[in-house]
Amino acid sequence: MASGKAVRWHIGVFLAPAVLVYTAIMIIPLFGTLNLSLFGKGEGGPVFVGLANFATLFGDPRWSEAFWNALGNNLWFFVIHMLVQNPIGILLAALLSSPHLRMAAFYRTAIFIPTILSFVIVGFVWKLILSPIWGIAPGMLDAVGLKALFAPWLGKAEYALTALALVSVWQFVGIPMMLIYAALLSIPDDVIEAAEMDGLGAWAQFWKIKLPLILPSIGIISILTFVGNFNAFDLIYVAQGALAGPDFATDILGTFLYRTFFGFQLQLGDPHMGAAIASAMFGIILLGVCIYLFAIQTRLRRYQF
């Protein structure tokens, strides 16, 4: 039969706008960046250098030291988010979903609000709060007799990155909270009721029933955190500037890329090395997402009600 299946034009037509826009603003720039990283500065313009930029990035001790420093800081930034932001998010969601909590809507909104604030505001406000000169942090610690604990955290190489990671946690804790909250609400009441009948207390209910049911959401949150953290730039740039001081202690891949690509003060921008760093970042994120998709997500059990 010649006309076994009609050509289903409408699929293409409906997909086209999204595909076109996505291609124009995401796919083409991505390949443009990968392409740019294979060129170097020549006498009369860019010349093809193959993987030489990557050889410099990983082979030259000056570049590789900066790169591994940034990657290490980035990992620590991610670890703090995984260890602090996500457990707190789950805890808040569990508290919010409790039927006995009053003013749940108010708490939910209040905790979510920092997420919609601009990075510039968050960075500036926290810099002021933590400022040893004008900040309220030293005063508040003084009021409870703990002034000795105060240090100019953002200026000390050993604390600055952790302090900024915690600021970022403060800002974004609303997102895991909301996602987990939605997942918790979708657990049918009869499952919980059955558990109560069987004599499970609230604590055991959480560990044995709710947690397994929200694990897929936790997986999604982890991967969102991973991608978000490895693309992070704004907060560090706003709080510490492009040099990511003190002594590069807060330098993450995003700020390293910015400095290299656009240049800084007397340092001229180098789009080709910048693109090489961007490609390395893309590779790292791609690798992380693949590990998640193939090694973790396929093993997560899903339950249908």
Next chain:
Amino acid sequence: MKKTFRIALLTSTLLSGAAWAEDVTLTIESWRNDDLTIWQDKLIPAFEAAHPGIKVVFAPTAPAEYNAALNSKLAAGSAGDLITCRPFDASLELYNQGNLADLSGLAAMANFSPVAKSAWQTDDGAATFCVPMASVIHGFIYNADAFEALGIAPPTTNDEFFAALDKIKADGTYIPMAMGTNDQWEAATMGYNNIGPNYWKGEEGRLALIKGEQKLTDPQWVAPYEQLARWKDYLGDGFEAQTYPDSQNLFTLGRAAIYPAGSWEIAGFNAQATFKMGAFAPPVQAAGDTCYISDHTDIAMGMNAKTAHPEETKTFLEWVGSSEFADLYANSLPGFFSLNSTPVTMTDPLAQEFVSWRGKCQSTIRSTYQILSRGTPNLENETWNASANVIKGTETPADAGARLQAGLDSWYKPAN
């Protein structure tokens, strides 16, 4: 109907085109967003009054973003007609890329000395691509009321300098010195390159470093770091997290007695501070030594080579090179000292104090700016980092010198 509509559209386009042709609008790219009102209220009206038909718009970017933003705009072809030039390599690179036009032919260039032009010339001096506007001088601004109350005279030697700091510290009313290391650049610009020329003897040391005859590990280059390391005890609590605006505010609020400064602070400090201020030059090692100051050629203006209005842009630049502009600019912005050969009379006492050092001391420019910050690692940025580390005490002066020299050696081969 459709046709009428088309004609209407076409006519309106043509009409608006004609309206545009009457006035040419020139846009200035700059990092001096602090100067916006001065350009809008004083400089641009003065130019427009004398040159009908040319409108000028001053469109500054934040200082830290300027270089990056400008490069992107130039690459995209959306940069303004007039480009405010950073000194040395940043602008030289723009010229080599064909983004800045050669301005050697401007009549106004005759108004500037070779030293004034050196920051905006090719290495062989054949082409000048920006009209010099101003230089800034480094030194220390002090709270004169505090000095008087404590009975301190402005120090001239190192020993007097630290004696004064000790006295202020012992008294306890004031933080001896307002500086932080959070933003890093103050430590290098207002610290290392402020006091350093007295040790490396200004131009002599700077040129010897470029020729490779001196090293950053030599005593005259490490000694300023040793001085900086001593500053730590006189800075305020938590100086590690103190930013540049924090330091400015500490000083103008009268909480700190001495501020390591660049002369560009004068206008802002005059507006903010309610006490009397004075200034002293970087202290020398022993009484009677020749003093050296950093009189840094800092700002100039060039022409975007791809401007649509080259003639009008040149007219504006001729005006920037005139003594009329020099007079207006230096007096609107005390602390930016004109590079024009015609002497400018300034009325601000603090600015007069700074500029008077030009008569007593030898002038030089910042050691890292010419040629030495061309490669990776970038010597200027490394100097920021090293100066901040030395003040915090996380790196010894000798280590800092060795690290910077090793970084420089990795890409810089002196010409001879």
